[in-house]
Amino acid sequence: MKVAVLGAGAIGAYVGAALHRAGADVHLVARGPHLAAMRRDGVRVASPRGDFTARVHATDDPADIGPVDHVFLGLKATSYAACGPLIEPLLHARTSVIAAQNGIPWWYFHGHGGPHDGHRLDSVDPRGAVSAVLAPERAIGCVVYAATELAAPGVVRHLEGTRFSIGEPDRSVSARCVEFSDAMKAGGLKCPVEPDLRADIWIKLLGNISFNPISALARATMRQMCLHGGTRRVIGIMMTETLEVAAALGCRPDISVERRLAGAERVGDHRTSTLQDLERGKPLELDVLLAAVVELAGITGVEVPTLRTVHALSDLLAHGMRRDAA
Known part of the structure; x- marks a missing residue:
């Protein structure tokens, strides 16, 4: 399983390090001193559950990575509409996008059913700018119940929680969700697949x-x-x-x-x-x-x-x- 973490800040680098421990082919996209530190020393995780270091490939150019099976999106929602040039090199026909986003996601009414099925919210997807970059059919929802922070460039301090609940917009338990969930669990995290996320x-x-x-x-x-x-x-x-x-x-x-x-x-x-x-x-x-x-x-x-x-x-x-x- 090949995974790219786009926006490998505190949460993204923590997930990437865990997936690397599980044996996944992981690639982190970051920039600045944080990127330089991860390239030099790997991702260093300090956690009450035990410290560890994951020497994961890190880059500022997604073209160095190429298409992947899953993109874990660690960007702020305010950056989604502008992330097209970053995410495009990572996509093939079946690539999923797992957005670790707080709040109401752009895909909320995709596969929702009922009178609002397919409705677009202007506040989260203005003029369809986010959907144009992140097609809703690629989306796997993710609700993060873990707290992390960057203690220093390349150093993630895990404070509490290990649960990353995921789920399909249409409420199915898909093979792609199960695959990602299994890898997260193998890396020491909780990742239940919720029928109704x-x-x-x-x-x-x-x-x-x-x-x-x-x-x-x-x-x-x-x-x-x-x-x-x-x-x-x-x-x-x-x-x-x-x-x-x-x-x-x-x-x-x-x-x-x-x-x-x-x-x-x-x-x-x-x-x-x-x-x-x-x-x-x-x-x-x-x-x-x-x-x-x-x-x-x-x-x-x-x-x-x-x-x-x-x-x-x-x-x-x-x-x-x-x-x-x-």
């Missing part, structure tokens, strides 16, 4: 849609947001509105708002990825987390006043960052 998407989204934008607006950690009474109530309302949108689409995740809040509080003084991006001056990945659900609320007729308010405020923040960068 959309439930996992909504469960993870409950936290991302609320904590991520609020953390950027308030410059607050998970613990700080949970312990502030007013903010905790706002987050609870956002989660409730999100579950109502999911239900309107026929998806009813088996989780309560209080359970989700309690789990977030236990995380402690963690800074969300959106807050980290804000502090580094990077684009905020809020369209797939928040704007998409507001758009879905409009499609389904669900009232989401709190989501709309937080979306307006965080969108203003994102616009200001883009203006300052320009």
Whole structure:
């Protein structure tokens, strides 16, 4: 099995290192000092489960790799529409694209069934720009329940979690999903093939849609947001509105708002990825987390006043960052 990791940052390099340990033919696409370190020393993983080094082929030119069986996509969703020149050399007729993406994916309504089957969301696939590069029929969904960070170029610190749930948009248990799942498991990771991955998407989204934008607006950690009474109530309302949108689409995740809040509080003084991006001056990945659900609320007729308010405020923040960068 030949795999390319496009966007081999903390999560991508961790997955690539695990697949390499399983005997897969793995190739990492990265750039800058991180690429130089991986070329020189391999991917060095520091983990409570045991440290290891994987000497994996790494490059900044996908043409050096050629067509592969699976592309594990570790890019931010904001980069998907522009990744055509990078991903094209990696594709053959049956190549799958496994997108480790938070939020609502561009393929959400592909194979969905019902009245919205095939619908395109402008917030995540504007004018079809993402679908033109990443054909929905190639997509395998992936929900990441692992936390990693780059401790230094070429050094991945694994903090917690090893589960990468995957699934086909049409809910089938395909041979390509089973093949990738088996390789991930052989590399020491959990990778269940879920018949309905959309439930996992909504469960993870409950936290991302609320904590991520609020953390950027308030410059607050998970613990700080949970312990502030007013903010905790706002987050609870956002989660409730999100579950109502999911239900309107026929998806009813088996989780309560209080359970989700309690789990977030236990995380402690963690800074969300959106807050980290804000502090580094990077684009905020809020369209797939928040704007998409507001758009879905409009499609389904669900009232989401709190989501709309937080979306307006965080969108203003994102616009200001883009203006300052320009």
